[in-house]
Amino acid sequence: DKSSKKVRILHIVQSAGGVDRYLRSLLKYLDSDDYENYLLASDDFDLEKYVGICDKTIQIKMFRNISLKDIPSLVKIRAEIIKTDPDIIYAHSSKAGALARLANIGIYKTCIYNPHGWSFNxxxxxxxxxxxxxxxxxxxxxxxxxxxxxxMEKDSAKSNKVCQESQLEVIKNGIDLKHIPDKNCNEIMRRKLGFEKEQIIIGMVGRLSYQKGPDVFINSCKLVANEIPNCRFLIVGDGEDRQSIIQLAKKNGIADQLIITGWVENPLDYISTFDIACLFSRWEGFGLVLPEYMAMQKPIVATNVDAIPEIVQNKKNGLLVPVDNPIASAEAIIKLLKNERWRSVIVETARKEVLKEYDINRVAHEHQLLFEKVIKMP
Known part of the structure; x- marks a missing residue:
């Protein structure tokens, strides 16, 4: 039975990772007096994490790649839409977006789609x-x-003639600023990881996959280590390229200086140990970790690609380097390490910006305005 005043939203989602973190933050800050949130997720998701922020969770099998295996998923999603009877379907990421929209044919529910980065980019x-x-x-x-x-995502949709411009709404990502760890976290985490006080930590957070450029990170680290021997390297994340990255580190002679944490629950605690924070993505719809680096007051070196320059302005709140360029990346890291005054100015500029631009409360508020708008639409 549907409460008369609450708007019921059925969130449909397939890929975990960044989308999972985004969704949990958003649901936490959507006003529970106005909205009833249902979650229909693939089995990549740990539904325990949604206890208390979701009114109901449903789990089904969904697959990343397009195949005939999608037919049972489609049938189940359609059945859930009919059973749940939402006011709005909100589909997150490309695959869930495709399945949700196809399943909604003939049911005619209001549907919002967020690709979280276009697959064609x-x-x-x-x-x-x-x-x-x-x-x-x-x-x-x-x-x-x-x-x-x-x-950048909006411009990309327009230049590829994906849809009518009136369909597009920009809601930039944000992070939960209440969860920024305190300064003590740095020392506790450094001890836990076995880093010594005087060692310099160069880190990246991200999936060990071609997109995030962990190979560029390792090749940059080798060049940094040649110049500054007391550096250590930390990758927070995991992924399909883990073994090849370990092999590359061995080949570069820095395997003993490298730690790969695997997936962790608390990436911010690990970021606290960084002296320089890197993101060498080859393409990027947003790069949610960048505002996290900024909030944690870490100097950033990132690639000048897609949406990254919207967040990191070169030499103002971080340094931008060309894609696939370990030499330029290493030079930027060394430059930041050698100039403490400049580093602190960059970090302070970034901290102010993240408080102003990337708070999850703004993201939730802009979503609420969007939900009100679509419900009033004919």
Whole structure:
């Protein structure tokens, strides 16, 4: 039975990782007096984490790649839409976006779609890219609104003629600033990881996959280690390229200086140990870890690609380097390490910016305005 005043939203989501963290922050800050949030998630999700921030959770099998295995998922999603009877369906990421919109055909529920980064902006062969663009164009009319997480994402949708411009809404990502650890965290974590006081920590947070450029990170680290021997290197994350990254570190002679944590519950605690924070993505719809670095007051070196320059302005609140360029990346890291005054100015600028621009409360508020708008639409 539907409460007369609450708006019921069915969130449909397939890929975990960054989307999972985004969704948990958003749900926590959506006003529970006005909204009833249901979550329909793939089995990549740990539903325990949604206790207390969701009114109901449902788990089904969903697959990342497109195949005939999607048919049972589609049937289940359709059944859940009918059973749940939401006011709004909110589909997160490309695969869930496709399944949710197809499942909603003939049910005519208001549907919002957030790709969390367009699949066609990935580095892939031109044929695959054209297919991704075509799929998005075909499915676009089935969404009432499409949420872009950066201005770059909106421009990209327009230049690829994905949908009508009136469908696009930009709601930039944000982070939960209440969860920034205190300064003591740094020393506790350094001890736990076995770092010595005088060692300099160069770190990155991200999936060990081609997109995030962990190979560029390792190649940069080798060059930094040649110049500044008391550096240590920390990768917070895991992924399909883990073994090849370990092999590359061995080949570069820095395997003994490198720690890979695997997936962790509290990435911010690990960021607290960084002296320099890196993100060498080859493509990036937003880069949620960047505001986290900024909030943790870590000097940033990141690639000048896609949405990253919207967050990191070169030489103002961080340094930008070309994609796939370990030499430029290492030079930027060394430059920051050698200039303490400049480093502290950059960090302070970034800290002020994150408080102003990237608070999850703003993201929740902008979503509430969007929900009100779509409910009033004919």
């Amino acid at each position: 990935m580095r892939c062969n031109p044929y695959k890219r054209k297919i991704y663009v075509l799929i998005e164009r075909l499915l676009a009319p089935l969404a009432t609104k499409i949420v872009c997480i950066s201005n």
